[in-house]
Amino acid sequence: MCIGVPGQVLAVGEDIHQLAQVEVCGIRREVNIALICEGYPAELVGQWVLVHVGFAMSIIDEEEARITLDALRRMEYDVTSA
Incomplete structure (x- = not known):
C-alpha cells in the first residue's frame, strides 16, 4: 500500500529541478516539485x-490536508493503543 502525506511548501529553488523545502508533520524535507509545478516555483510557497x-x-x-493529517494521527493512536 502506498500513502501520501500532506506537507506545506516552505521554500523553492529558482526552477523545478531544484528541490523544495516542505514541512511534513513538523519536519522539513526536501521534495521534488517537478510533477506539480506548472508555472513559477515561487507560486507554490505556502501551498499544501x-x-x-x-x-x-x-x-x-488546506482543509483536505488537515483532514488527512487528523486521520493519520488517529491511525497512529489506534495502532499504538492496541
Whole structure:
C-alpha cells in the first residue's frame, strides 16, 4: 500500500529541478516539485501538497490536508493503543 502525506511548501529553488523545502508533520524535507509545478516555483510557497517518497504528487487545499493529517494521527493512536 502506498500513502501520501500532506506537507506545506516552505521554500523553492529558482526552477523545478531544484528541490523544495516542505514541512511534513513538523519536519522539513526536501521534495521534488517537478510533477506539480506548472508555472513559477515561487507560486507554490505556502501551498499544501501530497508527498510520496520525496515527490510532491498533487496540490491539495488546506482543509483536505488537515483532514488527512487528523486521520493519520488517529491511525497512529489506534495502532499504538492496541
